[in-house]
Amino acid sequence: MSQLFSPLKIRTLTLQNRLIIAPMCQYSAKQGCAQDWHVIHLGQLAQSGAGLLIIEAAAVSAVGRITYGDLGLWDEHTEAALANTLKSVKKYSSIPMAIQLSHAGRKASTEKPWLGGDFIESEHENGWQVVGPSAIPFHEGQTLPQQLTQDDISEVVGQFVSSAKRAEKLGFDAIEVHAAHGYLLHQFLSPLSNQRDDQYGGQLENRMRFVLEVFQAVREAVSTDMIVGIRISATDWVEGGWDVSQSIELAKALDDIGCDYLHVSSGGLSPLQDIPVADGYQVPLAESIKPHINMPVIAVGLITKAEQAEAILQDDKADAIAMARGILYNPHWAWQAAASLDATVEVPPQYLRAEPHGKKGHLTAMPQKEN
Numbered sequence: 001m002s003q004l005f006s007p008l009k010i011r012t013l014t015l016q017n018r019l020i021i022a023p024m025c026q027y028s029a030k031q032g033c034a035q036d037w038h039v040i041h042l043g044q045l046a047q048s049g050a051g052l053l054i055i056e057a058a059a060v061s062a063v064g065r066i067t068y069g070d071l072g073l074w075d076e077h078t079e080a081a082l083a084n085t086l087k088s089v090k091k092y093s094s095i096p097m098a099i100q101l102s103h104a105g106r107k108a109s110t111e112k113p114w115l116g117g118d119f120i121e122s123e124h125e126n127g128w129q130v131v132g133p134s135a136i137p138f139h140e141g142q143t144l145p146q147q148l149t150q151d152d153i154s155e156v157v158g159q160f161v162s163s164a165k166r167a168e169k170l171g172f173d174a175i176e177v178h179a180a181h182g183y184l185l186h187q188f189l190s191p192l193s194n195q196r197d198d199q200y201g202g203q204l205e206n207r208m209r210f211v212l213e214v215f216q217a218v219r220e221a222v223s224t225d226m227i228v229g230i231r232i233s234a235t236d237w238v239e240g241g242w243d244v245s246q247s248i249e250l251a252k253a254l255d256d257i258g259c260d261y262l263h264v265s266s267g268g269l270s271p272l273q274d275i276p277v278a279d280g281y282q283v284p285l286a287e288s289i290k291p292h293i294n295m296p297v298i299a300v301g302l303i304t305k306a307e308q309a310e311a312i313l314q315d316d317k318a319d320a321i322a323m324a325r326g327i328l329y330n331p332h333w334a335w336q337a338a339a340s341l342d343a344t345v346e347v348p349p350q351y352l353r354a355e356p357h358g359k360k361g362h363l364t365a366m367p368q369k370e371n
Contacts, residue, residue: 003313004306005343008051008320010296011260012225013096013173015051015320016346018313019334022263022300022324023054023100023176023231025070027112032059032072033081039088046093047366048327049334049345051320053095057102057178058082058167060159064103064184067112068126073101073163083170090171092348094367098174099167100231101160101218105184106132106145106193107268119143133187133194133201133210139271153200153210156184160214161221164228174227174260177215181268185211186233189250190242190269208250216257229261229295230254234285237266237273244285248292255293263298263322264289280308287317298322306337338362 008015028037045053058073059065065072072078086097108130109120119142120127131152132145148156160177167175179185187193188210194201200209211230219228234247251262264286267273275281282301290297299318303309309321327333335354338345339362346366347354355363 002310002338002341002343004310004321004341005338005345008296010174010227010229013227015096017049017051017334017343018320019050019309019337020052020298020320020322021045021048021050021054021327022322023056023178024324024328025056025066027067027069029069029071029081032062032065032070032074032078034071034078034085035081038071038082038085042085042089043092044331045327046089046095046097047348047351048095048331049338049347050095050323050327052098052174054098054100054174054176054322057100057183058163060101060103060156060163063108063128063131064105064156064159065108066104066183067110068120069112070104073099073166074159079166079170086170091370092368094346096173098176098227098229099170099172100176100178101163101167102178103156103159103184104130105187106130106136106138107182132184133196136193136195138182147196150198150200153213157210157214157217161217164218164221168222168226174229175218175222176263177211177218177228177230179211179214180231180233180263180265182233182270183268185214186242186269189232189246190236192236192238192241192270204246204249208253211250212253212257215254215259219258227260228258229263230259231263231265233266233268234264234282234289235266236269237275238270241269244288247285248289251289251293255295259295261296261298261320262286262289262293263300264318265300278302279304280312283312283317290316290318296320300324306340309337310341335363 286299296319300322
């Protein structure tokens with residue numbers, strides 16, 4: 001029996017299979033509000049057959065956006081726009097959905113990637129003053145981020161709480177706290193970006209404090225049935241930065257305060273990173289952390305073949321597999337993987353006739369509210 005297409009229980013939530021669509025920013029919102037593009041994009045992903053769809057990072061405040069086109073969930077306007085998007089998508093898909101909540105910190109105020117992705121100074125249109133744990137810019141020569149005061153830190157924690165409450169109100173099945181890829185929570189973790197001398201800087205316990213405060217506040221703000229997980233970068237890929245041994249300590253601390261899953265990525269904190277990119281290059285990071293915690297561990301990063309994903313799970317290197325760009329390139333990857341592994345996957349009943357001759361029996365009908 002295929003492990004990839006076996007159910008995964010994450011406390012109160014049971015996924016029909018262990019393929020997870022990782023969050024992918026679309027940079028297509030307006031003032032944080034989801035647009036028609038999000039209906040098209042999420043509608044396609046919701047028909048993929050994956051066990052869980054984590055939608056793109058939603059900023060917890062306007063200054064927490066990576067770009068001016070980022071999705072947000074910080075007020076009634078951003079909430080209402082996302083509610084309309086979800087209403088359309090959920091009519092035709094029963095896939096469980098999660099939302100990633102994020103603050104970009106010093107990596108905010110940038111141009112959209114396809115327009116160059118450059119930093120936008122605060123005095124320019126579509127730019128704003130960025131913040132961070134310390135006044136250390138991401139790139140040399142950029143305007144220094146404003147160092148957050150302890151009152152500012154408390155305010156950001158409150159913003160995560162507010163967004164989490166909105167996410168639960170919208171009917172999401174899970175919330176993912178974004179502590180990876182060099183954004184604000186990750187910036188507090190790494191000694192490369194955090195050079196504070198108060199209780200939020202210095203030794204590991206202090207650098208972990210903000211992340212743990214955010215997570216615990218979110219956990220306590222939503223119902224006990226709500227799944228709350230976290231995504232981390234297990235290493236900065238820079239000497240003297242955040243690394244796997246520190247990630248293990250963070251994971252154990254998160255496990256102790258009720259984290260429901262750990263999504264293990266890497267990098268994004270420093271332009272000096274030296275990443276050994278190859279097939280499944282981040283899987284060893286997940287594998288290193290997994291024995292130390294009880295919660296499910298998600299592996300991600302150039303996992304592109306069904307047999308590769310299956311082997312990772314069979315070898316107990318992770319509990320689930322996340323894919324992102326591979327699903328964009330091939331939205332029906334799960335359908336083909338199910339056929340390859342002699343498994344079944346749910347698809348819209350409108351698409352059941354899509355199975356090629358000689359590969360019948362691997363697609364089953366997904367429940368729909370309307371058809």
